[in-house]
Amino acid sequence: MKLYAAALDFRPIAEEFNIPTVFPDDLVDAAAQATDRFADQRRDARDIAFVTIDPAGSRDLDQAVHIEARGTGYRVHYAIADVAAFIEPGSSLEAESLRRGQTIYLPDEPARLHPAPLSEGSASLLPDVDRPAVLWSIDLDDAGEVMDVQVERVTVRSVAKLDYDGVQADLDAGRMHPSIELLPAVGRLRQESSLRREAINLRIPSQRVERGVDGRYELVIEPRPDVMDYNSEISLLTGMCAGQMMVAHGRGLLRTLRPATPEGEAEFRFEVRALGFPLADADSISRFLAGVDATSAAGMAVMREAQKLLRGSGYGRVENGGAEVHAGVGGHYAHVTAPLRRLVDRFATEYCLAIAGGYEVPEWVLARADAVVDAMHRTSQFANSVDRACLRLTEATVLAPWLGHNFDATILHTDGQERRARLFVHEPPVFGESLGAPEEGTRTSVSLIRADVGTREVQFAWPAD
Numbered sequence: 001m002k003l004y005a006a007a008l009d010f011r012p013i014a015e016e017f018n019i020p021t022v023f024p025d026d027l028v029d030a031a032a033q034a035t036d037r038f039a040d041q042r043r044d045a046r047d048i049a050f051v052t053i054d055p056a057g058s059r060d061l062d063q064a065v066h067i068e069a070r071g072t073g074y075r076v077h078y079a080i081a082d083v084a085a086f087i088e089p090g091s092s093l094e095a096e097s098l099r100r101g102q103t104i105y106l107p108d109e110p111a112r113l114h115p116a117p118l119s120e121g122s123a124s125l126l127p128d129v130d131r132p133a134v135l136w137s138i139d140l141d142d143a144g145e146v147m148d149v150q151v152e153r154v155t156v157r158s159v160a161k162l163d164y165d166g167v168q169a170d171l172d173a174g175r176m177h178p179s180i181e182l183l184p185a186v187g188r189l190r191q192e193s194s195l196r197r198e199a200i201n202l203r204i205p206s207q208r209v210e211r212g213v214d215g216r217y218e219l220v221i222e223p224r225p226d227v228m229d230y231n232s233e234i235s236l237l238t239g240m241c242a243g244q245m246m247v248a249h250g251r252g253l254l255r256t257l258r259p260a261t262p263e264g265e266a267e268f269r270f271e272v273r274a275l276g277f278p279l280a281d282a283d284s285i286s287r288f289l290a291g292v293d294a295t296s297a298a299g300m301a302v303m304r305e306a307q308k309l310l311r312g313s314g315y316g317r318v319e320n321g322g323a324e325v326h327a328g329v330g331g332h333y334a335h336v337t338a339p340l341r342r343l344v345d346r347f348a349t350e351y352c353l354a355i356a357g358g359y360e361v362p363e364w365v366l367a368r369a370d371a372v373v374d375a376m377h378r379t380s381q382f383a384n385s386v387d388r389a390c391l392r393l394t395e396a397t398v399l400a401p402w403l404g405h406n407f408d409a410t411i412l413h414t415d416g417q418e419r420r421a422r423l424f425v426h427e428p429p430v431f432g433e434s435l436g437a438p439e440e441g442t443r444t445s446v447s448l449i450r451a452d453v454g455t456r457e458v459q460f461a462w463p464a465d
Helices: 011-016 025-033 092-100 116-122 164-173 183-196 226-249 262-274 285-290 297-310 343-357 363-402
Strands: 051-054 063-070 073-081 130-140 146-157 160-163 207-211 217-221 252-257 313-318 406-415 420-425 430-435 443-452 457-461
Touching: 011 363, 025 092, 025 116, 051 164, 063 130, 063 183, 063 226, 073 146, 073 183, 073 226, 092 343, 092 363, 130 226, 146 226, 146 343, 160 164, 164 226, 183 226, 183 285, 207 363, 217 363, 226 252, 226 343, 252 343, 252 363, 262 285, 262 297, 262 406, 285 297, 313 363, 343 363, 363 430, 363 443, 363 457, 406 430
Parallel strands: 051 160, 430 457
Antiparallel strands: 051 063, 063 073, 073 130, 130 146, 207 217, 252 313, 406 420, 406 443, 420 430, 443 457
């Protein structure tokens, strides 16, 4: 969950976790001087009218999209920033990216994977400039299922930098940009495909902190535009094509996820019912989640709790014919669409290019595959810890003025022996712990007894005073 809270200071978290938010001057200079080392291998694809869709203000643009009708189906053109073109194997830029692994998203100060001259400059798919890219051309039938996939190095030129709110407004007004006027149709078809695969699609909304006229903070759930989900489906589609391609050829780097345990599913169903949603033991979790309004407080709680169904995610190599699936997407899957923000995307893409081009995977890729997997495991755990710290700081800040007040909460789990409970407070929408042992699944009142901004600790008590 990303939190946007300009009124809060996350610098102490950056210092506590030793997050590198700046780059040494020599790396910035190296990034500024880097040029396309695959320039002579590219097909000219500047005739395709690509557009980018990102949060407003973004400049690290990984993906550009163009969709056209093809017979009774569709052709999806998805251009991905070709970061490998600028990072020479053995260079200081490569060493730093192996150390960082991925961009760490502090709400007010992201720690980028690459220096700005690359991530927001020469490698970014900014509009009206020629850029090196890896082009995925994916043909879909009239049900949105994959018929053919091609991958190649190209030169592209985006014609427009769009943002989610603007595209949603265009969709609502019936005036979509011609390059993406078929995005809603393809997005909905891919959503139906995910239901057929029993995929777990989490639409976790963002939150922001607003300061009221009384000086108190409020935690607000941001609306999630439909076009954000449609656009995500294009990225998921590409990642599945990449995963299937690598598994079919017996080599590659996959994003993996074990299936949820029966105990985990049973716990999730219980908690969902406690939050007021009808979900029978025989009902499809995938279809249930697709119908939840994630921008409501209870819907956000459902999406957050559904994360426990996706525990055990990781990265792995395709070796000796064995390959783990990603239970969340219902098939083999790879990260290849965000190389400006994740290390593994750069290397997984090289496997796909080699497979599609009929040549051997470059030695520099094979030699670093294990180090890439290790870096992703290490930095993913690190990013999760930072996210939790930012969330706890935000919740403690929002709740601090309300010490001693009572809140309406749903009890999700009770430990009778320890006399503690895990709960969800409906307003503001936060998860927390409570002293006492209220009955699981009940809705009750709890008192806020601790909200310490310095330690980021929040605690409630039951019964309420």
